[in-house]
Amino acid sequence: MICLGIEGTAEKLGIGIVSDDGEILANVTKHQPLVTGIHPREAAQHHADNMRGVLESALKKAKLDLKDIDLVAFSQGPGLGPCLRVAAVSARTISLINDIPIIGVNHCIGHIEIGLLLTDANDPLTLYVSGGNTQVIAFDSGRYRVFGETLDIAIGNCIDQFARAVGIGSPGGPIVEKLAKNGNYIPLPYVVKGMDLSFSGIYTASVNAAKHHKIEDVCRSLQETAFAMLTEVTERALAHTEKREVMLAGGVAINKRLQKMLSAMAKEHGASFFVPPRDVLSDNGAMIAWVGLLRHKSGERQDIEDTAVKQRFRTDEVDVKWK
């Protein structure tokens, strides 16, 4: 069975084609050029304009025709409404034209499951960090439970907004990471509430600090402080859940400093540490296709009527029937 997955929760449009034995036949992404932040309507327009092209190049890469596809999956949420709707409409169209089943996928679970497919992790505690998401997640009794999460903005959002506010460019992640290498640490607010955390205070403090300190120093301190917070809540969740594996997933997982911190923490607790390959850390269609297959194979079916998008789709709402 071959599944085509459409990812469109934010600025990236991704189409992945995956077979039910877990082989990724194609994984093509295209993103809206970011000068400023994401404008939801413009991002949606970008996805609509590029849907055909991305679809064709994914099929070409997989050496398949649209009629070879047996199942179509799409990112049902969480994400930006207009973008989600473009992905959903495209998936419904393919489903109707080809007369094949359609299935909606929780984006966050996509990041975890593709990690499980491509690493040796079996039952990890996952720190999922991206532009729009920050959660500490582990599987227990039929659902992915959320042990910690941001109380306000996501870590990627915090770094990107900071980079734009101080005028060092967009997207901010790689720029801040580079500048941080030559900076010195200055204290910034450290906010951890149990296993939850908050980034709005450190964002404001960093923007203010940039008025009096070298930009390299602020970048280093923002990374060191925010990442220490992330590592600490993951550590707390690890002690709480007593899992033996830690996985780092999502776009911010590309950051080498964060990888190093998480890996050191896991080592101290005798847990194995995993980071999925670079090309599936960012949003992509393969992870959506893969979870679509898992859901379908476990017997789940969805009617077109049930494919409305869910902007605030929670990770712990999904009954995981495939595990």
Added chain:
Amino acid sequence: MIGKGAEANIYLDGNSVIKKRIKKVYRVKELDESLRRVRTKKEAKLISMARAAGVPTPFITDIDSTKTSLTIDYVNGSQIKKILNAISKDERKKMCREIGRSAGKLHKNHIIHGDLTTSNMILKDDKIYFIDFGLGEINEAIEAKGVDLLVFKKSLRSTHFKYEKECLDAFLEGYSTEHRDCAEILKRLDTIEKRGRYFSER
């Protein structure tokens, strides 16, 4: 060593435990030292204040010169996390009501626990001891109390999901009998939750 928590190693020494906040290699030295010192001092202070407010807590008998290690009376009981799902419905409700009363006593005295989860509560001789005040603070703000309650609510959702509602209802019942003017705090608890990134019914 009898336990390894997220931030500290726990050693047994006669009838006492030594809780040592150990160095974390993943954080920069300045941040690491400051967090460990500040939290250890805060924990020592808040644990005594909580007891004065009527919440069972272990006695602290010593704090070392580096201010990163505490000697605490050993509470040899059962972690609530480990028993709450396994007991009868009536016992569970009674336990959550009692936890709620203690949380109410803390908040009435402006003590914020900071990590109000069932991992940090121990049952011994019919008393529920609160431990691990390292993330706490003294704060009169409604916001701080609301966040404290949200941390507990979420720990029920992640760890005691089958009984989330009955536990939360009993907890809040206990909380409001002890802390009578808590209407504003409960309202804020809702607001903070809705402010979050993932709230499906907003």
